[in-house]
Amino acid sequence: MLRLVLNRLLLGLVTVALASAIIFGAVEALPGDACVAVLQRDAVGQRLANCRHDLGLDRPALTRYLGWAAGAVQGDLGVSAGSGRPIAALLGERLRNTLLLAGLTLAVGVPLALLLGVLGGLRRDGALDIVLSTGGILAMTIPEFVSATVLIFVFSIWLGWVPGIVVAAPGAPLADFFPGIVLPVAVLTMVMTAHILRTIRSSVIEVMASDFVRMAVLKGVPYARIVWRHALPSALLPAINVIALTIAWLLGGVVVVEKVFNYPGLGRFMIDSITERDLPVVQALALLVASVYVGVNLAADLLTLLLDPRLRTHRAGG
Amino acid sequence: MLRSLGIFAAVSLAAFSVSGGAVAQPAGVFRQPHDLGYGQSSSMDPASKGKVFQVTEKVMSRLIRTGIDGKPAADLAMSWSSNAGATEWTLKLRPGVLFHDGRAFTAADVLYTLNRIADPKLDSPARSAVKTIKAVEAIDAMTVKITLHDSFADFPLVLTDYRLVMLPEGSGDTIARTGIGTGPFKVEKFDAQGTTVLVANTAYYEGAPKLARIEIIGIPDAQARFQALLGGQVDVLPGLDRQEIALVSRSGKHQVQQIPSGNWRGIVLRTDVKPYDDARVRKALRMVVDREAMRDLVVGKDGGLTGCDTPVGPADQYRWDGQCKQDIAGAKALLAAAGFPNGIDVELQVANIEPVWPTIAQVYQQQAAAAGIRVKIAQVPNDGYWNTVWMKKDAVLTRWAERPADAALNEIYRSTSPWDESHFTDATFDAMLDGARKELDFDKRRAMYQDAQKYLWDNSGTLVTFHVKLAVGLTARVKDMDAVENFSIRWHLVKVD
Numbered sequence: 001m002l003r004l005v006l007n008r009l010l011l012g013l014v015t016v017a018l019a020s021a022i023i024f025g026a027v028e029a030l031p032g033d034a035c036v037a038v039l040q041r042d043a044v045g046q047r048l049a050n051c052r053h054d055l056g057l058d059r060p061a062l063t064r065y066l067g068w069a070a071g072a073v074q075g076d077l078g079v080s081a082g083s084g085r086p087i088a089a090l091l092g093e094r095l096r097n098t099l100l101l102a103g104l105t106l107a108v109g110v111p112l113a114l115l116l117g118v119l120g121g122l123r124r125d126g127a128l129d130i131v132l133s134t135g136g137i138l139a140m141t142i143p144e145f146v147s148a149t150v151l152i153f154v155f156s157i158w159l160g161w162v163p164g165i166v167v168a169a170p171g172a173p174l175a176d177f178f179p180g181i182v183l184p185v186a187v188l189t190m191v192m193t194a195h196i197l198r199t200i201r202s203s204v205i206e207v208m209a210s211d212f213v214r215m216a217v218l219k220g221v222p223y224a225r226i227v228w229r230h231a232l233p234s235a236l237l238p239a240i241n242v243i244a245l246t247i248a249w250l251l252g253g254v255v256v257v258e259k260v261f262n263y264p265g266l267g268r269f270m271i272d273s274i275t276e277r278d279l280p281v282v283q284a285l286a287l288l289v290a291s292v293y294v295g296v297n298l299a300a301d302l303l304t305l306l307l308d309p310r311l312r313t314h315r316a317g318g
Numbered sequence: 319m320l321r322s323l324g325i326f327a328a329v330s331l332a333a334f335s336v337s338g339g340a341v342a343q344p345a346g347v348f349r350q351p352h353d354l355g356y357g358q359s360s361s362m363d364p365a366s367k368g369k370v371f372q373v374t375e376k377v378m379s380r381l382i383r384t385g386i387d388g389k390p391a392a393d394l395a396m397s398w399s400s401n402a403g404a405t406e407w408t409l410k411l412r413p414g415v416l417f418h419d420g421r422a423f424t425a426a427d428v429l430y431t432l433n434r435i436a437d438p439k440l441d442s443p444a445r446s447a448v449k450t451i452k453a454v455e456a457i458d459a460m461t462v463k464i465t466l467h468d469s470f471a472d473f474p475l476v477l478t479d480y481r482l483v484m485l486p487e488g489s490g491d492t493i494a495r496t497g498i499g500t501g502p503f504k505v506e507k508f509d510a511q512g513t514t515v516l517v518a519n520t521a522y523y524e525g526a527p528k529l530a531r532i533e534i535i536g537i538p539d540a541q542a543r544f545q546a547l548l549g550g551q552v553d554v555l556p557g558l559d560r561q562e563i564a565l566v567s568r569s570g571k572h573q574v575q576q577i578p579s580g581n582w583r584g585i586v587l588r589t590d591v592k593p594y595d596d597a598r599v600r601k602a603l604r605m606v607v608d609r610e611a612m613r614d615l616v617v618g619k620d621g622g623l624t625g626c627d628t629p630v631g632p633a634d635q636y637r638w639d640g641q642c643k644q645d646i647a648g649a650k651a652l653l654a655a656a657g658f659p660n661g662i663d664v665e666l667q668v669a670n671i672e673p674v675w676p677t678i679a680q681v682y683q684q685q686a687a688a689a690g691i692r693v694k695i696a697q698v699p700n701d702g703y704w705n706t707v708w709m710k711k712d713a714v715l716t717r718w719a720e721r722p723a724d725a726a727l728n729e730i731y732r733s734t735s736p737w738d739e740s741h742f743t744d745a746t747f748d749a750m751l752d753g754a755r756k757e758l759d760f761d762k763r764r765a766m767y768q769d770a771q772k773y774l775w776d777n778s779g780t781l782v783t784f785h786v787k788l789a790v791g792l793t794a795r796v797k798d799m800d801a802v803e804n805f806s807i808r809w810h811l812v813k814v815d
Contacts, residue, residue: 031702039367043705044736047441083358090358156549157569164549165542167535169512176512262542264511272538276357 005302012294019290020072020283024065027274027282033057034081034277055081068283077284082276087284090269093170095288098265100174101184101258102250109189110243113196114236120197121204121235122227132197139194148187148260155183170264184261188254192246199242200235207235237308244300251296252289344518344530346814348796349552351543352510354536360510362497363490364483365435365442370510371480372534376809377418377516378483378499381409381428382474384806388633390474394423394484394500395462404469404758411460415523417486418504419496425456430487432464440490444481469756471763475722480805502527502810511536527810528798547572553796553814556804558789559673560618566791575790575801576620580631580720583616583674583786585666585682587779588712590741593662600779602652603664606689607682608644613784616677622784628771629718629726632785636723636764638771649689661690667714668695669703675715678783709739716780720803723767727751731774740779747773 035051036043043051052058071078077087120129139147156164166180207213208231216226255267262268266285273281354360356368364374382398385391395409415423432454435444450473453465466473476482484500485493497505502524503516514534520526535552537543544562547555550571558566558574566572587594587603594600609624616622623632626642653662664686668679676697683693698707708714716739718730728751729735733743747770754766774780792799795815800807 031699032705036702036705050441080358082356085358152545152549156545160550163551164545165537165551167513167537167546167551169509169536172512259539260542260545262537262539262546268538272354272357278357 005298008298008301012291012298015294016287016290020069020286021065023286024061024068024279024283027277027279028061030274030277032277034279037275037277064279068280072284072287077287078280080273080278080281082273082278082281087281090170090281091266091284091288094264094266094269096174097170097177097263098251098258098267100177101181101188101254101263101265102247104181104185105188105192105250106247108185109193109246110196112189113193114200114239116193117197117200117239118204118227118232118235120201121208124205129201133201136194136198139190140198144187144191144254144256145260147190148183148257151183151186152260165260165262166264167262168264170269180261181263184257184263187257188250192250195246196239196242200239203238204231204235207231210234233307237304240304240307241300244296248293248296251292342528344520344527346529347531347533348529348554348812348814349533349535350554351535351537351546351552353540353543354510354538357538358511360536361494362505362508363494364481364485365440365444366494367443369481370514370534373497373505373508373514373516374483374499375480375501375805376503376532377497377501377505378485379501380478380480380483381411382477384478384803386800386802386806386808388635388803388806390478394428395477398474400471400473400758402758404471404473404756405466407464407466407473408457409462409464411462412523413460415500416521417500418498418519419486421486423484423486423500424459425462426459426487427484428462429454429456430490431485432482434485434490435482442481444479447476447479447482450476469758471755471758472722472724475724478722478805503529503532509536522810524808524810528813529809532809547791547793550793553793554790554799556788556790558791560621562791563789571794573792573794573796575792575799577788577790577801577803578623578632579786579788579803580634580726581718581786581788582629582631582782582784583672583678583717584627584715584783585678585781586714586716586740587781588709588741589779590743591712593656593658594712594779596656597777598652598656599658599662601776602649602656602689603662603686603691604775604778604781605642605645605649605652606686606691607781607783608685609642609784611644612678612681612685615681616674617784617786620787621789622786624784625782626771626775627778627780627782628774629730629780629782630723630767630771631720631726634723636767636771638768640772640775642775644685646689649691653689653691661692663692663694664713665694665696667698667707667711669698669700669707669715671700671703672715672717675717679715682781709741724751724755727767727770727774730780731778742778742780744777747777 152164168176258267359368361368381395383393502522506515516532518527626640750770757763797813
């Protein structure tokens with residue numbers, strides 16, 4: 001078990017390092033640099049040379065990458081090329097905002113998905129199940145920017161119930177994000193609920209048709225007890241991985257939704273930093289997002305191991 | 319009962335004093351988005367790269383402003399005059415003006431501000447605007463003399479530049495955070511990424527503002543800005559396109575201002591490479607355009623004003639209006655004379671930075687085909703366009719913002735300008751500009767600037783398709799906002815319901 005964890009951690013570190021190198025290379029390959037992005041048409045002659053010198057852009061790419069990597073290993077993410085502020089502080093603000101968005105979405109979406117998924121699975125092919133399945137497919141397939149625009153149009157522009165976009169600064173008190181955060185949470189909830197719901201539904205159907213449930217029925221165990229005691233614990237296991245992936249997706253910065261709603265989280269920070277060619281920030285973000293993915297997936301695998309005796313004994317024996 | 323009567327009396331008294339008083343208190347909040355174009359380097363220093371002009375234009379004032387009629391008008395300078403050679407300018411400053419921190423505005427502040435911008439160490443983008451200035455001196459506390467390197471009859475227009483706003487002496491290191499000026503609004507809180515709050519400066523020298531508060535909100539995404547306007551989260555959004563104008567006009571909660579501007583969109587050819595180094599080829603490529611049809615197809619009849627390849631805006635006092643109907647036969651003849659009897663191939667580089675560029679390129683392709691000009695459109699990425707395509711490739715799309723005639727002609731076409739985008743090198747043209755600058759007689763000067771524009775029509779490599787009308791979307795609650803170019807708006811007059 002410990003060996004497994006160490007193995008996975010090591011693999012995770014390699015993944016993170018590779019991701020940062022690939023991102024660095026990709027941003028380097030884009031035309032223009034931080035100075036050209038900031039100066040635009042003024043990017044000529046001495047002013048351009050001064051700017052490049054100030055930001056250290058006149059050094060070779062490899063030197064810059066290694067210098068950055070050495071700092072990052074020691075916990076120093078450097079300063080933003082755009083503002084000169086420490087990246088850790090900038091990142092902290094956005095991470096908090098993304099956590100708020102992800103937390104609210106999960107708090108609404110996960111219970112909703114569990115409830116609806118179980119109901120749909122137990123009432124297979126009933127009216128409710130058909131409505132849920134169709135709705136789920138719709139919510140999954142409509143791109144977020146479309147559902148976002150439709151929600152803004154209906155609830156903000158027609159009805160005027162909630163603001164269409166968030167106008168809070170990255171470092172604003174959390175209270176400033178309400179009520180603007182309602183629509184982005186609604187859009188994200190739609191997408192993630194659909195994903196989790198469909199997994200749980202099929203897993204409930206599978207478990208309810210399995211031998212041990214049939215056995216319980218034959219023994220005369222009451223229906224409610226079969227569902228709660230025997231079926232659900234097994235049926236929910238596959239959902240753990242889907243939920244983990246959803247968490248990683250939410251924490252990695254939901255770029256499109258944050259952009260459309262002007263939400264100052266990690267996703268918009270990523271886009272803005274790429275536009276500004278703020279390489280140190282892009283690097284730090286890539287590092288963070290890769291770490292989140294690796295960490296959440298690892299946690300999900302461990303949780304599955306803990307909850308499923310079959311997997312645990314299989315690993316120990318093998 | 320007695321008590322409620324008392325309250326009633328107090329309320330009606332208060333209502334009476336508001337409606338009956340001679341001076342209404344500033345009231346209401348006006349919200350304006352900005353695009354956070356400089357991200358985290360956004361600043362309130364008007365001389366910096368990251369200046370948020372939506373803030374600086376309301377908290378600081380220029381010596382001379384552009385009036386509603388487009389001519390120079392008094393601001394912090396009450397009057398100005400020059401010597402016979404137009405090399406020395408004397409400005410009388412407005413007395414009794416206070417900065418937001420209570421200090422009095424004097425000649426020392428003018429000296430400080432102009433010298434700061436001219437300082438090479440500051441490396442301000444506004445430095446090019448003051449390069450004509452040789453020295454600034456204070457005659458007395460309220461009089462300033464500015465000496466120029468060369469004669470410049472239109473020097474007052476230089477001082478209307480929106481970056482040349484007056485700062486308190488010695489405030490250079492703090493101005494980016496404090497934003498202290500003499501304008502109609504004061505900074506309460508600066509937060510470029512979030513909401514910047516400005517409050518009324520009731521001591522403003524042209525009268526107390528009508529608005530109590532202005533909020534400037536950073537919204538980087540263009541679509542989010544438009545949604546904010548539709549949903550009433552902001553009150554103004556300039557630069558609406560045709561579809562957006564239609565949506566806003568139908569909403570019933572908005573109004574649209576159509577403002578003629580000096581901003582233009584066009585196609586630029588490098589005049590230093592074959593075959594565009596031949597003036598006949600260049601003229602032929604411009605003669606094939608049906609300018610009205612181009613304008614109607616790209617931005618609609620009300621979306622712009624056409625001209626004959628002059629960069630000078632339709633409202634400018636020096637604008638030349640010539641005749642330039644589409645002339646296919648003439649273009650063919652010119653091409654044949656230049657050695658291309660069978661037409662010519664043009665590869666046009668187009669990005670989407672300006673949403674109308676692709677349409678301009680397609681319309682041009684169709685119109686030019688009639689004269690045997692085969693236009694190939696090459697789509698290139700927006701990223702790095704100004705750095706790797708513009709001024710580098712032979713035929714590209716371009717755009718320019720409004721500037722006075724002298725600045726437009728000098729910056730875009732003069733052989734020594736760093737922005738001579740067509741690589742136009744013509745001693746005759748440069749000499750025409752020099753002559754106009756020195757001429758003190760207005761009519762003669764106008765004739766000279768117009769001759770220079772006519773010269774461009776015959777020789778330049780730049781197709782100026784049209785000058786756009788700027789569509790400004792406003793919520794219906796906004797009143798008394800001047801329907802003029804942005805830097806001429808008198809912000810202290812704007813009201814909201």
